[in-house]
Amino acid sequence: MTEARKMARAKLVLLGRENCGKTALCVRFITKRFIGEYDHKKEVTYRCCKIVDKEATDLEILDTVNKDCVGSGATPLESSIKWGDGFLIVYSVTDRSSFEAVARLKRLIDHTRQSLGIPTVIVANKNDMENGRAVRTEEGQALARDLRCSFFELSAAESSSAVEAAFSQLIREVRVEFHRHLLAMDKRSRVLQMRHALKNKLTRSKTMQW
Numbered sequence: 001m002t003e004a005r006k007m008a009r010a011k012l013v014l015l016g017r018e019n020c021g022k023t024a025l026c027v028r029f030i031t032k033r034f035i036g037e038y039d040h041k042k043e044v045t046y047r048c049c050k051i052v053d054k055e056a057t058d059l060e061i062l063d064t065v066n067k068d069c070v071g072s073g074a075t076p077l078e079s080s081i082k083w084g085d086g087f088l089i090v091y092s093v094t095d096r097s098s099f100e101a102v103a104r105l106k107r108l109i110d111h112t113r114q115s116l117g118i119p120t121v122i123v124a125n126k127n128d129m130e131n132g133r134a135v136r137t138e139e140g141q142a143l144a145r146d147l148r149c150s151f152f153e154l155s156a157a158e159s160s161s162a163v164e165a166a167f168s169q170l171i172r173e174v175r176v177e178f179h180r181h182l183l184a185m186d187k188r189s190r191v192l193q194m195r196h197a198l199k200n201k202l203t204r205s206k207t208m209q210w
């Protein structure tokens with residue numbers, strides 16, 4: 001792969017019900033640290049550079065706040081969805097309603113982007129809280145299979161490497177999509193070139209007849 005065709009940057013968006021751990025995941029991924037409490041009021045875009053599979057990518061990561069795909073939050077959420085190249089849909093294994101929001105959020109991505117192939121990873125967070133578990137691992141796996149998304153169950157509080165694995169998977173999927181898009185553009189421009197060449201040839205042969 002030539003340098004010019006490598007994906008230099010990507011925009012990632014974290015979606016999910018309030019309190020499921022979106023900010024904790026972002027901060028863990030960027031700093032490798034888990035900090036107990038975060039400011040819940042602001043939507044934040046983090047910038048960082050990460051190396052995945054020996055390839056550096058500049059990332060913008062949008063941490064959305066308290067939004068669901070229903071009600072008044074829907075419009076700004078759609079603009080975040082239009083902005084992103086890839087999505088982490090997060091739920092907490094201790095909060096059934098956050099799990100139920102996942103399918104709705106995935107449908108909103110599909111609908112907003114008019115595509116079923118937008119890179120999306122589902123993250124089941126807080127699996128250190130076994131006592132408060134309200135969603136079984138198999139339920140998360142089954143939902144991810146149905147929605148054709150990669151799935152990670154983890155704890156932002158306990159495992160930096162698991163968080164890194166989930167983000168890395170999303171970055172890989174965004175890269176695949178980027179290269180698919182480039183190939184489609186190449187194909188289109190080849191077709192246009194051929195059409196142009198054919199038109200020129202036809203015009204020339206007409207001219208010769210005259």
Ligand SMILES: Nc1nc2c(ncn2[C@@H]2O[C@H](COP(=O)(O)OP(=O)(O)OP(=O)(O)O)[C@@H](O)[C@H]2O)c(=O)[nH]1
Nearest residue numbers: 018019020021022023024036040066126155156157
């Ligand atoms: N035990 C445990 N607590 C977690 C974990 N991840 C996040 N938390 C806690 O859950 C609470 C909510 O985490 P946030 O990261 O603020 O959640 P959020 O989804 O960004 O919340 P909003 O900003 O309201 O949308 C905080 O008290 C975190 O410390 C985890 O993996 N395990």
